[in-house]
Amino acid sequence: MPETKKSAPNEIVPPISLRRRCTDHFMTGVAVLTVVLVLVPLFAIFAYLVYRGVGSINWAFLTQTPKPVGEAGGGMANAIVGSAFILALASILGVPLGVGAGIYLAEYGRNRLGDVIRFTADVLNGVPSIVIGIVAYSIVVLYQKHFSALAGGVALAIMMIPTITRTTEEMLLLVPQALREAAYGLGIPRWRTTLSITLRTATSGVLTGIMLAFARVAGETAPLLFTAFGNQFWNLRVNQPTAALPLQIFNYAISPYDEWHRQAWAGALVLIVLIVTAVAAVRLAVRRGTFGAA
Amino acid sequence: MLLCGLAVLGTLVLIVYELVLRSGPSWHAFGFKFFAARDWDPVNEKFGALPFVYGTLVSSLLALIIAVPLSIGVAVFTTEMCPPALRGPLSFFVELLAAIPSVVYGLWAIFVLVPILSNYVQPFLSRTLGWTGFFTGAPYGISMLAAGIILAIMIVPIISSITREVLMVVPQHQREAALALGATRWEMIRMGVLRNARAGIMGGVILGLGRALGETMAVTMVIGNRPEIAKSLFAPGYTMASVLANEFSEATGDLNLAALIEIGLALFLVTIVVNALARLLVWTVTRGQPSRANA
Numbered sequence A: 001m002p003e004t005k006k007s008a009p010n011e012i013v014p015p016i017s018l019r020r021r022c023t024d025h026f027m028t029g030v031a032v033l034t035v036v037l038v039l040v041p042l043f044a045i046f047a048y049l050v051y052r053g054v055g056s057i058n059w060a061f062l063t064q065t066p067k068p069v070g071e072a073g074g075g076m077a078n079a080i081v082g083s084a085f086i087l088a089l090a091s092i093l094g095v096p097l098g099v100g101a102g103i104y105l106a107e108y109g110r111n112r113l114g115d116v117i118r119f120t121a122d123v124l125n126g127v128p129s130i131v132i133g134i135v136a137y138s139i140v141v142l143y144q145k146h147f148s149a150l151a152g153g154v155a156l157a158i159m160m161i162p163t164i165t166r167t168t169e170e171m172l173l174l175v176p177q178a179l180r181e182a183a184y185g186l187g188i189p190r191w192r193t194t195l196s197i198t199l200r201t202a203t204s205g206v207l208t209g210i211m212l213a214f215a216r217v218a219g220e221t222a223p224l225l226f227t228a229f230g231n232q233f234w235n236l237r238v239n240q241p242t243a244a245l246p247l248q249i250f251n252y253a254i255s256p257y258d259e260w261h262r263q264a265w266a267g268a269l270v271l272i273v274l275i276v277t278a279v280a281a282v283r284l285a286v287r288r289g290t291f292g293a294a
Numbered sequence B: 001m002l003l004c005g006l007a008v009l010g011t012l013v014l015i016v017y018e019l020v021l022r023s024g025p026s027w028h029a030f031g032f033k034f035f036a037a038r039d040w041d042p043v044n045e046k047f048g049a050l051p052f053v054y055g056t057l058v059s060s061l062l063a064l065i066i067a068v069p070l071s072i073g074v075a076v077f078t079t080e081m082c083p084p085a086l087r088g089p090l091s092f093f094v095e096l097l098a099a100i101p102s103v104v105y106g107l108w109a110i111f112v113l114v115p116i117l118s119n120y121v122q123p124f125l126s127r128t129l130g131w132t133g134f135f136t137g138a139p140y141g142i143s144m145l146a147a148g149i150i151l152a153i154m155i156v157p158i159i160s161s162i163t164r165e166v167l168m169v170v171p172q173h174q175r176e177a178a179l180a181l182g183a184t185r186w187e188m189i190r191m192g193v194l195r196n197a198r199a200g201i202m203g204g205v206i207l208g209l210g211r212a213l214g215e216t217m218a219v220t221m222v223i224g225n226r227p228e229i230a231k232s233l234f235a236p237g238y239t240m241a242s243v244l245a246n247e248f249s250e251a252t253g254d255l256n257l258a259a260l261i262e263i264g265l266a267l268f269l270v271t272i273v274v275n276a277l278a279r280l281l282v283w284t285v286t287r288g289q290p291s292r293a294n295a
Helices: A002-010 A018-054 A059-063 A077-108 A112-126 A129-144 A149-174 A177-185 A190-201 A203-218 A245-253 A258-288 B002-035 B050-081 B084-099 B102-132 B144-168 B172-180 B185-214 B217-222 B240-250 B254-286 B290-294
Strands: none
Touching (some): A018 B144, A018 B185, A077 A112, A077 A149, A112 A149, A112 B185, A129 B185, A129 B254, A149 B002, A245 A258, A245 B102, A245 B217, A258 B084, B084 B144, B102 B217, B144 B254, B185 B254, B240 B254
């Protein structure tokens, strides 16, 4: 049966030559191969993280500060808390600015200035994080005369703003125009409409953007090197050097001590679990939320 | 709200202002020769950025050479070949690759990639391709090659996700027309899809380049951090971003600091140009005129 089916069109269209069919199969194979090659490092990284990390995480790791070189034990509790502290500072500075700029772009930004700001945000998004570290150094550290959690927070805030701005704008633009018109029709002033109608409707989308920006900067090391600087002890003062998880991982990874390598893996596992949880939560929220299509 | 918008603009202006202001001393001392001189000698206050520029360019180009074919392959597979059920998980995994912080990439590279390179890959390369001069020298693992490979792994998600986006806006009738003319699937992809998406793919590649140029931590951890220019990819190198990471907080004098900031300024300007170019290319494609790419 298949024979007759195949031969019928062959009378009109000449059969596809062997060379062309082979090329087709070959290129399909190549494409599959590239996928495998890309996924291998991904799985290798996660496998190693789990393999080296799980064995090194224990209660002490999560609750103690680092021990001096040569002594076993100790942990990264101060770095975990320090990271959270710096990220909180960054969010306090970055989120209102980012959301505000997003609102401006969506509601008032249909003009030349809006285009300029939109482009600026995109450009800022591509600035290398180490350069942002330099800027935070020269506007905060040089005036304070010492490294501080605040400087780290400023650096991370600058990195969060463009992402938050652009996603906020996109999410607000998805809110139907009719909602705004209805509010105007009821005599509600424009600023009130924006805050309690438009922004309110787009809340889940805006939160998604904030979480994505948060996840992106949570693992940043480069801008913290000469702003937050790191610290072997507890610190929750804004104007003092503060430990951060990515920094601690970096310092331990390039150190010559096995004990510290072990802790670097454990720290990396903690970091990645936090970030992946955040990203997965965002995906879940987006799928459930009103703006699933975005 | 306008204030917030202006703050975004202000941030960029502030970045430029601070970088220009603080790099002034170095600019006055060395002028354009800064980027042509090879010595980096903080003790005698002689600074030349050429080894760092070279290291940044070579490691990024190496990363592109490895990453571009891989990412295009992945994008083509996910949009044109794979069963719909696999599409979601596959793009999720590739996105996951983008969510891993660069310090974790570096950690993995130091303890897994570098030993593999020095034990297996480098001896093999120097046996088979040693005559080219690119693969000679002691196989320490820590090298320009390691930096290029880890960068490649890091930029694959960017290039492939943008390529995927661009491929998806290629009109369906282009594919149908090619198939109706008797093209095989690969011929359809090559002539009907990839050719139409050229400009957008180029944009994705340049965006990946921008990321590679500025990438700091993972590279710093595996490149070896020696300001030398060597032909062999097995030799250690240094990049603009990693010299900042290593020496900035330990700069010894004003001139040293200014020289480092000038490197930062150069890095900033290059990435801005690269990114603007990429955005422009992606934008021309996704804003609905794929036919223009044919011209």
